[in-house]
Amino acid sequence: MNISKRIGFAAAAGFGALAMPLALAAQQGGGRGRPATFLDVLQRPKFVTMLVIGFVVLALLLTKKMKNGVKVPVLLLSTFLYGVAANLPTKIFAGFSMHPSPICSAAKAVLYGFRTPMIVTLAVILFLTLVGPKLFCGWVCPVGAVQELIAMLADKLGIRRRKWNFRTTNAVRVGFLLLFIFLSGTAVLHTVQNEKVVAVSSYDYVNAFHGYEIRAQATPFDTVVHFLPFVLTLAFAFKFYRPFCYLVCPIGLLTNLVEQFGLFRIVRKQPVCTDCGVCREKSPCPAIPEILKSAAFRPDCFSCTVCVKECPSGELEFGVRDPRARKPKA
Numbered sequence: 256m257n258i259s260k261r262i263g264f265a266a267a268a269g270f271g272a273l274a275m276p277l278a279l280a281a282q283q284g285g286g287r288g289r290p291a292t293f294l295d296v297l298q299r300p301k302f303v304t305m306l307v308i309g310f311v312v313l314a315l316l317l318t319k320k321m322k323n324g325v326k327v328p329v330l331l332l333s334t335f336l337y338g339v340a341a342n343l344p345t346k347i348f349a350g351f352s353m354h355p356s357p358i359c360s361a362a363k364a365v366l367y368g369f370r371t372p373m374i375v376t377l378a379v380i381l382f383l384t385l386v387g388p389k390l391f392c393g394w395v396c397p398v399g400a401v402q403e404l405i406a407m408l409a410d411k412l413g414i415r416r417r418k419w420n421f422r423t424t425n426a427v428r429v430g431f432l433l434l435f436i437f438l439s440g441t442a443v444l445h446t447v448q449n450e451k452v453v454a455v456s457s458y459d460y461v462n463a464f465h466g467y468e469i470r471a472q473a474t475p476f477d478t479v480v481h482f483l484p485f486v487l488t489l490a491f492a493f494k495f496y497r498p499f500c501y502l503v504c505p506i507g508l509l510t511n512l513v514e515q516f517g518l519f520r521i522v523r524k525q526p527v528c529t530d531c532g533v534c535r536e537k538s539p540c541p542a543i544p545e546i547l548k549s550a551a552f553r554p555d556c557f558s559c560t561v562c563v564k565e566c567p568s569g570e571l572e573f574g575v576r577d578p579r580a581r582k583p584k585a
């Protein structure tokens with residue numbers, strides 16, 4: 256697919272993503288005195304900018320313009336908008352708070368019922384993931400963005416990262432989910448509200464998104480529980496690629512399943528691969544061996560495009576997923 260077709264494809268998809276809900280939302284209006292609808296919430300600046308960032312990133316990836324000089328500002332913007340901004344003493348950014356966080360949107364919706372902001376958050380995440388591999392996680396999520404920035408900084412500082420074994424990390428991530436299901440079902444972790452026992456999400460104790468909420472905590476223990484997951488995530492991100500995403504986040508687990516069906520992804524341009532192994536060595540993720548095998552299921556790919564840039568033969572590219580792609584001969 257040539258560049259103009261790629262841009263056209265991305266622009267059409269972006270227009271479809273934004274124009275339709277915004278037009279519908281404009282027709283419906285906000286309406287006082289009634290609960291906000293899906294479209295009311297979707298047209299809020301936070302979600303509109305998330306979709307815009309997702310589609311700008313898509314266009315940059317398709318046109319091979321996602322160089323480090325572009326990548327860093329995009330990641331800083333997402334970190335600022337959806338992480339830092341809501342803490343500033345200005346009303347402009349009040350609506351950008353990561354509430355409900357992606358984790359809370361999934362876990363608390365299961366526990367206490369799906370509320371509209373949770374549904375919209377999950378819809379935006381799933382929609383962007385269906386368009387391209389982790390377009391939300393890779394480029395919009397503030398916890399994901401800060402981990403990506405640290406990975407880039409670690410590379411600059413010459414810190415050698417250890418690579419994950421995907422089976423191990425995924426087992427840990429599934430373990431957190433099973434623990435959540437068990438503890439929620441049995442209400443082992445609970446609080447009492449209006450004399451009723453209410454289960455508490457076990458993810459509240461490991462939620463790195465809380466680290467962006469700067470507010471006074473009730474007790475020193477609360478402060479540690481609040482900030483520790485974020486602090487550990489930042490520290491481990493120097494040594495491991497996206498530790499929170501691969502090990503803990505249930506949205507990482509969900510989007511890993513959904514990204515298998517994405518419209519765009521890292522694809523092979525056979526048959527120029529010389530099996531030199533450079534992409535495997537230089538890429539931060541565990542997805543490359545499966546991509547090279549054209550395996551049906553891939554570990555999480557955050558569309559960082561390091562593999563594309565590092566391949567000396569130009570075998571890999573960010574392009575349209577071809578569901579008919581055959582496995583290469585061994």
Ligand code: SF4
Pocket residue numbers: 357391392393396397398399400499500501504505506507508
């Ligand atoms: S896996 Fe979770 S923490 Fe990581 S980028 Fe996605 S939503 Fe954010």
Ligand code: SF4
Pocket residue numbers: 521538539540541542543546555556557558559560561562563
């Ligand atoms: S190196 Fe390639 S396969 Fe790995 S996360 Fe980046 S784009 Fe995806």
